[in-house]
Amino acid sequence: MKYKTLVLPTRHRLDDVCSVACRKLIEQHCDPIWNELDRDLTAAELSDLIGDAEILLTSWGSPAITAEMLARAGRLRVVAHAAGSVKSLVPESIFDRDIAVFSAAPRIAWSVGEYCLTALLTMLNRLAEWDANVRESGWKSGDLRRRELTKKRVGIVSASSTARAFIRLLEPFNCEVLVYDPYLEAAQMARLGVQKATLEEVMQCEIISLHIPSIPETKHMIGAELLSLIPDGGILINSSRAAVVEEHELIAQLQSGRFLAAFDVFHAEPLRADHPFLSMDNVLLTPHIAGDTVEGHQALMYEVLSDVFGYLGGAQPKYAVDASKWAILA
Amino acid sequence: MKYKTLVLPTRHRLDDVCSVACRKLIEQHCDPIWNELDRDLTAAELSDLIGDAEILLTSWGSPAITAEMLARAGRLRVVAHAAGSVKSLVPESIFDRDIAVFSAAPRIAWSVGEYCLTALLTMLNRLAEWDANVRESGWKSGDLRRRELTKKRVGIVSASSTARAFIRLLEPFNCEVLVYDPYLEAAQMARLGVQKATLEEVMQCEIISLHIPSIPETKHMIGAELLSLIPDGGILINSSRAAVVEEHELIAQLQSGRFLAAFDVFHAEPLRADHPFLSMDNVLLTPHIAGDTVEGHQALMYEVLSDVFGYLGGAQPKYAVDASKWAILA
Numbered sequence: 001m002k003y004k005t006l007v008l009p010t011r012h013r014l015d016d017v018c019s020v021a022c023r024k025l026i027e028q029h030c031d032p033i034w035n036e037l038d039r040d041l042t043a044a045e046l047s048d049l050i051g052d053a054e055i056l057l058t059s060w061g062s063p064a065i066t067a068e069m070l071a072r073a074g075r076l077r078v079v080a081h082a083a084g085s086v087k088s089l090v091p092e093s094i095f096d097r098d099i100a101v102f103s104a105a106p107r108i109a110w111s112v113g114e115y116c117l118t119a120l121l122t123m124l125n126r127l128a129e130w131d132a133n134v135r136e137s138g139w140k141s142g143d144l145r146r147r148e149l150t151k152k153r154v155g156i157v158s159a160s161s162t163a164r165a166f167i168r169l170l171e172p173f174n175c176e177v178l179v180y181d182p183y184l185e186a187a188q189m190a191r192l193g194v195q196k197a198t199l200e201e202v203m204q205c206e207i208i209s210l211h212i213p214s215i216p217e218t219k220h221m222i223g224a225e226l227l228s229l230i231p232d233g234g235i236l237i238n239s240s241r242a243a244v245v246e247e248h249e250l251i252a253q254l255q256s257g258r259f260l261a262a263f264d265v266f267h268a269e270p271l272r273a274d275h276p277f278l279s280m281d282n283v284l285l286t287p288h289i290a291g292d293t294v295e296g297h298q299a300l301m302y303e304v305l306s307d308v309f310g311y312l313g314g315a316q317p318k319y320a321v322d323a324s325k326w327a328i329l330a
Numbered sequence: 331m332k333y334k335t336l337v338l339p340t341r342h343r344l345d346d347v348c349s350v351a352c353r354k355l356i357e358q359h360c361d362p363i364w365n366e367l368d369r370d371l372t373a374a375e376l377s378d379l380i381g382d383a384e385i386l387l388t389s390w391g392s393p394a395i396t397a398e399m400l401a402r403a404g405r406l407r408v409v410a411h412a413a414g415s416v417k418s419l420v421p422e423s424i425f426d427r428d429i430a431v432f433s434a435a436p437r438i439a440w441s442v443g444e445y446c447l448t449a450l451l452t453m454l455n456r457l458a459e460w461d462a463n464v465r466e467s468g469w470k471s472g473d474l475r476r477r478e479l480t481k482k483r484v485g486i487v488s489a490s491s492t493a494r495a496f497i498r499l500l501e502p503f504n505c506e507v508l509v510y511d512p513y514l515e516a517a518q519m520a521r522l523g524v525q526k527a528t529l530e531e532v533m534q535c536e537i538i539s540l541h542i543p544s545i546p547e548t549k550h551m552i553g554a555e556l557l558s559l560i561p562d563g564g565i566l567i568n569s570s571r572a573a574v575v576e577e578h579e580l581i582a583q584l585q586s587g588r589f590l591a592a593f594d595v596f597h598a599e600p601l602r603a604d605h606p607f608l609s610m611d612n613v614l615l616t617p618h619i620a621g622d623t624v625e626g627h628q629a630l631m632y633e634v635l636s637d638v639f640g641y642l643g644g645a646q647p648k649y650a651v652d653a654s655k656w657a658i659l660a
Contacts, residue, residue: 118452119457121444122455125452133617138601145624168502171502172499172502262457271464285460285464287460293475
């Protein structure tokens with residue numbers, strides 16, 4: 001028996017998130033209906049098709065699943081999202097039914113971890129500037145020096161899956177890692193090899209990385225006072241959501257050049273042409289790509305779907321969304 | 331009893347390699363003669379002073395110690411070099427006497443390891459290009475994508491101390507690490523978490539890092555045939571010595587744009603103004619700074635000297651040069 005499976009991503013999106021191995025996995029376990037259009041389905045189209053589906057495969061661009069659709073989806077057992085957040089994909093009420101929701105967020109988190117370490121090493125070592133120096137002056141010029149990461153104090157706000165990936169990558173550097181997370185006990189922190197700290201202690205570290213979910217409680221959580229605790233020459237990284245920081249204060253404090261920052265997320269994306277960040281040389285800007293790598297995206301649907309088949313066979317899932325944590329979910 | 335100690339580095343060099351803690355350590359254990367000149371001593375000046383010294387502290391710029399000087403240095407027990415290679419600092423005949431030679435090379439190796447990982451992540455993620463894109467176009471442009479390091483095959487030529495630092499930093503990425511080193515057994519490789527491989531196997535990895543000492547036997551060791559094994563889209567890193575690669579062949583193969591490379595060392599330094607590397611956009615150039623970081627240099631004399639005092643007290647030294655390995659020493 002194969003699972004009736006509705007594959008919502010377009011061919012173009014599948015090229016990104018569904019490897020050859022994943023297509024084989026689908027053919028092996030599923031009776032799939034592929035999206036043959038060159039565009040995402042409309043809500044009406046999905047509503048027409050959902051009645052037969054046991055598994056729904058989604059990704060970026062897939063239409064939101066509404067309570068009305070769920071009422072028609074009598075056979076649905078799994079929604080598997082080959083992308084990150086499911087909060088705008090499914091209603092919380094989906095958990096009232098016996099439907100499991102899977103997200104590839106933990107796999108994406110690893111790419112975000114690699115982004116955080118890379119952004120940090122980029123700012124400490126400034127190899128692109130050394131390269132430009134060599135090309136312009138033939139050799140050394142100015143007073144550029146590299147800085148080591150080893151043994152630095154690193155502060156992490158929120159022990160999310162992206163934070164855990166970053167913490168793992170920091171391990172060989174023997175950093176002192178301080179974590180602020182109201183939901184994690186000191187004993188759990190110790191198992192991660194980090195110390196539980198207050199938000200104020202974290203913001204005083206030489207290196208600070210934000211991994212805060214954007215929920216009503218965290219809006220503008222990092223304001224003027226906390227930003228002023230960042231030490232001179234410090235480094236701030238935000239790969240989570242821009243809304244957690246008071247942008248006006250952030251701009252004001254960065255304009256002094258007192259500390260460095262790497263931002264992958266912004267209050268408005270794309271950045272408006274006159275945004276102050278664009279003329280600052282103490283910030284490293286990337287266009288919301290912390291979770292995007294060629295290899296990471298290729299792995300998304302395969303990892304989620306392998307986990308789904310394990311779950312349907314009775315195994316403990318790794319990528320299933322925990323309904324009890326919906327409120328604090330990114 | 332304090333040790334009669336000749337401190338050869340200039341004040342300027344001491345600011346770089348001798349921390350405040352190190353100065354205290356010297357005052358505590360030594361009866362020091364500091365270099366009060368604004369330049370390094372001449373050979374004649376060192377020759378005049380060496381007779382009383384029990385410990386000789388050296389660094390970059392210190393005059394070479396000759397057999398003639400050693401004949402006058404009847405009380406000398408330790409030469410401690412707060413820098414890397416000691417091969418041009420002391421004659422091999424120093425080991426015929428009961429004089430121990432210490433080098434900070436293992437501490438410098440750690441900074442080189444950080445350089446290797448940073449160069450690699452810089453080329454895989456290209457964050458400086460993303461930043462330029464955002465500033466020029468306001469957001470994404472072109473077909474730039476990040477690549478993950480996780481699970482890649484990494485080939486290492488020579489398991490030197492710089493290679494070991496790099497291997498340690500690669501650990502959380504779960505790479506498959508292949509090492510070519512004729513002096514290391516498979517069992518020792520396994521303890522490092524790497525696999526013993528042939529030079530040909532190493533050169534076929536997606537990522538290749540050279541850590542080869544520049545000795546007569548290694549000159550032009552990496553020639554046309556080995557370079558042609560590098561896979562398309564591969565990455566070559568050289569932080570050791572340029573002489574180990576046939577430059578003409580390297581330039582020819584890089585000009586095709588077939589693979590990427592990061593070079594910190596060159597056949598002639600500084601690079602001549604018309605060097606082909608300077609106009610290639612698939613190479614990352616740095617001016618021989620792989621071992622240079624602010625924090626790494628600040629630690630050099632302290633780490634070596636702590637080890638010296640331990641050794642003089644009967645402990646096993648960590649930074650002593652092994653006379654039996656002189657021939658293959660970098």
